[in-house]
Amino acid sequence: MKKWKKILLIVVIGIVVILAGGFAYVQTQTYPPTDAAQQTAQKAENSSDWLYFPSEDQTKPIVIFYPGALVEPESYSPWAESLAQSGYPVYVLKMPLDLAVLAPNRAEDVLNEQPDRSYVIGGHSLGGVMASRFANENTDHLKGVFFLASYPDEKGSLADKKVPVLSLTAENDEVLNQAAYEESKQELPANTEYQEIAGGNHAGFGAYGPQKGDGKATITDQNQQVSVRLLTWLNEDIQ
Template identity: 70%
Template structure:
């Protein structure tokens, strides 16, 4: 084998090893759902692209949700099931390596299956940033948007929109960058509904245990509060 071919082969092997190692490392860093969340997820409908909690009510908008970075979609099943039972079908999107930044337009697959149905978009942490960009590019049929410990960036600025928007945060959240969060209010309409869950933290918007760098939650029903606040907002502002 010629010298240049050996060098090329060595480089390619090195790249493959790094990629495989990187994927393996990310897998070890992914936050898995709690046992209760996993059991609840089994009651939904799972496919390659999403975890779906259906509803027989055809009059209410569907919800498309972007998970936080490195958080298993099943972790959001507790509040998602409650919201679906109230009439809002919920699609929790599945992302490559559990990173929404790798598939920011994954929501298009849901819209393509329901072209005539209104939808509400939501996201947790980095998922909310990606969701805001999707919202800006897909305004048709968008009935509202909610952020869970998240905010839009400049590419997903919604300052000029008239849709109802809910921003939910946790009092003890130590993961959310508060300075960036405050600045991001410039990219949201003045009518945005800002709510804080007393005693809540960043990980409490899902059910996947403690998150590195997060504050301690002093409540044990944050997922229930998320569902209740979402439903109250949906009923009052979106329908």
């Protein structure tokens, strides 16, 4: 074998090893759902791109949700099912390697499937950043945006968008970058509604157990609070 072919073969093998190692490492860092959340997820319509919690109500907008980084989508099933039972169909998107940054426009597939429905979009942590970027560029039929322990960056600025926005945070969240969160408020419209869950933490916006670097929650019903607050906002602010 010629020398250059040997070098090329070594390089290719090295890349494969690095990619395989990286994939394996990401898998070990992923947060799986609790058993209860997994059981709830089994009630959803499961496809390769999302978990869909349907509703018979055809008058309310659909809700599209971007999970947080390395959090499996099933983790958001408890409050997603609750919204669907209240008339708001929910799509919890699945992401490559559980990273929304790798498929920032996945919501477009949902809109293509339901072209005549209005929609509300939101996300948790990094997922909220990606959701806001999508909302920034897809305003047709957009009825609202919500952030769970998250915020928009400049690419996802909603400052000039005339839609309701909910920013929901938690008192004991030690994962959210507070300085960046405060600075990001300039990218939100003046009528943004800010709410904080007393005693809650970052991981409590899903059901996947403790998260590295997070504060300790002093409440046990954070998922229920998320459900109630989202539903109240949807019923009162989304037209």
